[in-house]
Amino acid sequence: MNEVMQFSAGHEDLIHDVAYDFYGKRLVTCSSDQKLKVWDMDEEKGTWVPNDSWKGHDSSILKVTWAHPEYGQVFASCSFDRTVRVWEEQDQGSYENSAETRAGVVLEAKNGGRRWAEKARLADSKGPVQDLEFAPTHLGLKLATTAADGILRIYEAMDVVQLGQWTLMDEIEIFSGGQPPPDASTTTTSGVVITSHYCLSWCPSRFQPQMLLVGCGKENVAKIFRQDTHGKWHPSEQISFHTDLVTDVAWAPNMGRAYQLLATACKDGRVRIFKLGGASSGATGPGLSASSAPWQTVGANQKKSGPAKFQVEMIADFSDHGTEVWRVDWNVTGTILSSSGDDGKVRLWKSSYMDEWRCMSIISAEQGGGGDHGEAAMLR
Amino acid sequence: MQGQPQDDSVYATFAAKVSYAGLCKPGGIPELVTGTRTVRGLLSAVRNEAVIHIARRDPENNSASPGSVSQDDQVVKLIKIADDLPPSRVSFVNETHGVFAALQFSIRQAGGAWRSVGGRRHTMLGFDEPPGGSGDTRGHSHTMGTEIKKAVLRATVEYREKILSKFHEVADGSTPEALSENVILRTAHSAMQLLEVVHLKADLHVGPSQWDHVQEDYLSWLNAHYAEPRDEDFLPFKMSANPRGHPKYWPFVYQTLLRGHVLTVVSILKIHPDFRAQRIEAIGSNIGEKDVLIVKIIKLIETLPQPAGYETQHLFEERRRRWKEDVCRLQSNVRNYTGQTRDLQEFSTVLAILNGDEKTILDLAQDWREAIAGLILFVHPSLKRHEIAELFDKVYVDVENSSIKELIEIAIIEGEFQRAIRHCTKQDWWLVAHFADLLHHLGVFDRDNVVTSLPGMVDMRDRPPQREWYLLNYSNTLLSHPTLWRVGLEYIASCPASGRQVLETMVTRIPLDGDIKTRKLIAFCKRSGLEGPRREIHRTVARTKYRAGRIGEALEHYIEAKDAPKVASLVDELIDAYLATADMTWSDVAARLSPTAVEWHVRLAMLVRYREFHELFTNSDYPAAGRQLVEIIGSAFGSNTRLLPKRLIYTLLIDSLLLLEYEPAVVFGVKATNELMRCLEDITTSHRRKEYLGAWAAAKEGGNISEEAVAGAEAQLGVIRAALVKNLSRAYIRNVE
Structure with missing residues (x-):
């Protein structure tokens, strides 16, 4: 067992999401109990200690994401209550007192919900806000959200010091035919009711135009949205290999590679990795279709009418989870991908120098039956 | 050593490592994920860990979770996904980084880009490839190649010294960690030494003789890493009244002879009864030793010419020819000694070895290493370093039952460096990274060597050089360490093709724990020309200072970050404080401003000018x-x-x-x-x-x-x-x- 430590989040309902801060020294958890909890790592003791806990929304909090620390200790949360809220840690001092912990179980957060101030409330969505992510810092303090109303929204902080004013820069329809149908819900094999689910991930590369990868709900596709030279966002490449709902998407940090890597998690039980190669005159592969965006003409005149498309190639398609996969997540160098599924396992995927992706490690939710198994593998 | 890298599709039997988080009982996952629960995980930024927890499975369902939510549902576990660097490795990592850095410096000194346009591709190891052979026409000047070779040789020697020093530290350890370290250190030392023996020393003429031969260095490597027969094996028959009757006596003689242990084999032969008898007889009758077979054989062994003793290959071979004539003469007359000894057949075998009888040598050798030693010593005494691989055609290598260390050695001798590296990846990132670095500098190990035209295979020209791939993987093992993060960054910085982007990302991920660490990081960025990350760190620190109400310090960091809007905003705040409460913080800030900053931003210039006014007035x-x-x-x-x-x-x-x-x-x-x-x-x-x-x-x-x-x-x-x-x-x- 390679357990480092554990702590009890102490929510009154199930956790929806956990997010590391930029340095991996802070965590925020959110739950159906409508609360947010921040945890700090105590490196001397090697434990996670509660920083604060408070009611953050009026409904289940679905996702949390941290901003770059150059904007302060800031994170955003989104909820079923159709809002996105931006939180900033306040000055220390009056909030300092001792944390009450006993045997690793949190009794009460030390700051009584006063340490984190709500700096902004973004309530433009007409449906639950399902995913959100701050843009890479070279793009400024921007926040992208996807909501059940099928709209991708991009906000920008007008005052990065006070964080109070956020301008809705763009609203982009994710659904190809406009708004998703009102009956866009389905029942999975396990009986769970799923309405349209949208997820997103920013392209982290500073050498590319602004791009977002969006999981497009019941369309069973992921799409790349690109900002053109006039600042307008348009759908670009469409990745259609999926046979069920795309539950999560992740754009890999580009570390010296001549291409981009994307990953998707899908309800069809698969983890897929895609390679975005050099721009080409059209999409390749059976799962790709050209965008129908009017601003872009695929073919000989493409260079004149819009930026060239990427060549998208599926380089890995893993069915190891064997059941719904809910989350994919890259490490900061884009060399390890983690995936989480209903098989109760977190799988870590790593490529060799020859670009062969393999599962290098599995973390099972079960109790161990005698230690680690399999050959030890160096992952980082 | 830390963990084990895996980077080779040939290891088809590879199985993923399985860790257990203990969020549910064994076999309890189906029950766990039924309904509203699932399991989620995410990776930490720099630390080798992942968070795993039970999560709400159906984010679209807003109702409260059906059934009770237990404490078990709230457990968040942090699981190591790779071993942390053991504390015992820290000094080794630091010291070997010193060697690594010195090598990079030497390479730059030797000409930076060591390739220059040329007609033939020189592999640095003595093999010239014809143009078009690898699709690459680049080469490099011989002089530069020699300088680089020398630098690499210096590095391998120093690496081996560090490895030996570390080996002595862990040699007595009996813990699994110590034993693992022991194996890896042995492998690393052997690989480095073999690289020197077979490839690096060619044309460098290290040592007194001015011609290339592999004999002594190969035997040195062999006996350093496979030191058999051991001295204690000699004791049983040394103490015996009838040593020749001991079952190990003659095998020991053959083995020591094949390995070139001249002194040992002579001392063993001198306890043979034939030798003792002739000594007694000689003392009694004053008869010379000339007619005694064992004496003649001992003399032949003692006079076996060693290449290092001869300035030129010609002189050596001339002496060797005369020596071999003596061996042949004795071998042809060996029947004459039938009545003199009961071990005529064994002595004949010794003479067969001395005469370079390949079959005898191959039959008697315990393994391929010993066989090659025997062949070099007695069949091909002038063998050049690069010719050693040809001997593999003659010896039997049991690849199936070979250890990783042996597989690496075989690959190095054969000059199959890609294979060598693939085997190294089974051992340790330190070894892979440093060995790949050496091979890269030698020009035998870059992307062009692995370009394939096979359909479906990756075009390596899309990828960073292999050296960088392995160095970056190694550096990742260091970044999460509290003190080795700087070394990790230095390794990343040594990767010109892909390191910069990695460095730009990773350097900003190092937590800014305290002013000293921050200053070190900023200094590193300056030294490495990482302007973007330097500014990013300054902006982050500025924000922290600002939040703490230290506007002056925040301003200084924003100035360093060249963030003009923030500087203007903070100057306005300082001025507002002055207007509101006559707070003179602005004056302290102005006093510390550099001329460059004053020149850069008008608001800062204003602060300085206004402060000058106050000073003049005060004076x-x-x-x-x-x-x-x-x-x-x-x-x-x-x-x-x-x-x-x-x-x-x-x-x-x-x-x-x-x-x-x-x-x-x-x-x-x-x-x-x-x-x-x-x-x-x-x-x-x-x-x-x-x-x-x-x-x-x-x-x-x-x-x-x-x-x-x-x-x-x-x-x-x-x-x-x-x-x-x-x-x-x-x-x-x-x-x-």
Whole structure:
């Protein structure tokens, strides 16, 4: 067992999401109990200690994401209550007192919900806000959200010091035919009711135009949205290999590679990795279709009418989870991908120098039956 | 050593490592994920860990979770996904980084880009490839190649010294960690030494002889890493009354002979009864030793020519030829000694070995290494280093049952460096990274060597050089370490093709724990030319300082980050504090500003100029203070860069009052007084008059400017206006310009 430590989040309902801060020294958890909890790592003791806990929304909090620390200790949360809220840690001092912990179980957060101030409330969505992510810092303090109303929204902080004013820069329809149908819900094999689910991930590369990868709900596709030279966002490449709902998407940090890597998690039980190669005159592969965006003409005149498309190639398609996969997540160098599924396992995927992706490690939710198994593998 | 890298598709049996988080009982996952629960995980930024927890499975369902939510549902586990670097490795990592850094420096000194345009591709190891052979026509000058080879050789020798030193530390350890370290250190040492023996020393003529031969170095490597027979094996028959009767006596003789242990084999032969008998006989009868077979064999062994003793290959081979004639002569006459010894067959075998009988050598050798040693010693004594691989055709290598260490050795001898590296990846990132670095510098290990035309295979030209791939993987093992993160960054910095982007990302991910660490990181960024990350770190620190209310320090960091809007904003805050409460923090900040910063931003220049005014005034240098003040106020109307915001003119006019009333001298001349009057009238007649006159009130009241505040300012300006008129008349009378 390679357990480092554990702590009890102490929510009154199930956790929806956990997010590391930029340095991996802070965590925020959110739950159906409508609360947010921040945890700090105590490196001397090697434990996670509660920083604060408070009611953050009026409904289940679905996702949390941290901003770059150059904007302060800031994170955003989104909820079923159709809002996105931006939180900033306040000055220390009056909030300092001792944390009450006993045997690793949190009794009460030390700051009584006063340490984190709500700096902004973004309530433009007409449906639950399902995913959100701050843009890479070279793009400024921007926040992208996807909501059940099928709209991708991009906000920008007008005052990065006070964080109070956020301008809705763009609203982009994710659904190809406009708004998703009102009956866009389905029942999975396990009986769970799923309405349209949208997820997103920013392209982290500073050498590319602004791009977002969006999981497009019941369309069973992921799409790349690109900002053109006039600042307008348009759908670009469409990745259609999926046979069920795309539950999560992740754009890999580009570390010296001549291409981009994307990953998707899908309800069809698969983890897929895609390679975005050099721009080409059209999409390749059976799962790709050209965008129908009017601003872009695929073919000989493409260079004149819009930026060239990427060549998208599926380089890995893993069915190891064997059941719904809910989350994919890259490490900061884009060399390890983690995936989480209903098989109760977190799988870590790593490529060799020859670009062969393999599962290098599995973390099972079960109790161990005698230690680690399999050959030890160096992952980082 | 830390973990084990895996990077080879040939290891088809590879199984993923399985860890157990213990969030549910064994076999309890189906029950766990039924309904609303699932399991989620995410990776930490720098630390080798992942978070795993039970999560709500159906994010679209807003209802409260059916059934009770237990404490078990709230457990968040942090699981190591790779072993941390053991504390015992820290010094080794630091020391070997020193060797690594020195090598990179030497390579740069040797010419930086060691490839130059040429017709043939020289592999640095003595093999020339014809143009087009690898699709690459690049080569490099022989001189540069020699210099690089020398540098690499120095590095391998130093690496081996560090490995040996570390080996002595862990040699006595019996813990699994120590045993693992032991194996890895042995492998690393062997690989480095073999690289030297077979490839690096060619053409460098290290040692007294000025011609290339592999014999001595190969035997040195063999006996250093496979030191058999051991000395203690010698004891049983040394103490025996009848040593030749011992079952291990002759195998021992053969083995020591094949390995070139001349002194040992001679000492063993001298305990043979034949030798002892002739000694006794010789002492008794004064008969010479010439006619005794064992004596002749011993003499032949003792006189076996060693290449190192000869300046030229010709001299060596001439001496060797004469020696071999002696061996042949004795071998052909060996039947004559039938009555003299009971071990004629064994002596014949020894003579067969000495005469270079390949079958005898191969039959008697315990393994391929010993067989090659025997072949080199007695069949091909002048063998060149690069020719050693050819001997593999003659020896049997049991690859199936070979250890990783042996597989690496075979690959190195055969010059199959890609294979060698693939085997190294089974051992340790340190070994892979440093060995790949050495091979890269030797020019045998870059992307061109693995370009494939096979359909479906990756075009390696899309990828960073292999050296960088392995160095980056190694550096990742160091970044999460509390003290080795700098070394990790240095390794990343040594990757010119892909390292920069990784470095830019990773350097900003190092937690800014304290000012010293921050300064170190910033210094590293400066040294490495990482302007973007340096600014990013400054912005992050500035934000922290700002949040802590240390605006002066925040401003300094924003200045370093060249963040002009933030600098302007913070200067405004400092000025507002001055206007509101006469807080002089701005003056302390101005005192610390560098000339470059002052030149870069007008607001900073304004702070400095205004501080100079205060200093002049404090020092009672009123004329100079007056000139300074007029210049600053006048700069609010500059056509290009306005030093002073107009909302501060009112405050500076208040400052002028004391100078206007100064007696007996006239501080402001006619022109200066006119300028001040012009400025005064400008702000009082402006459509933004309220803003200009009420700036101090706005600073005090959070932006609100009351009519009373403006009226108060008007009254003050009235006083100033009168003082200006009075001063103007005084200036005219005294003719002050």
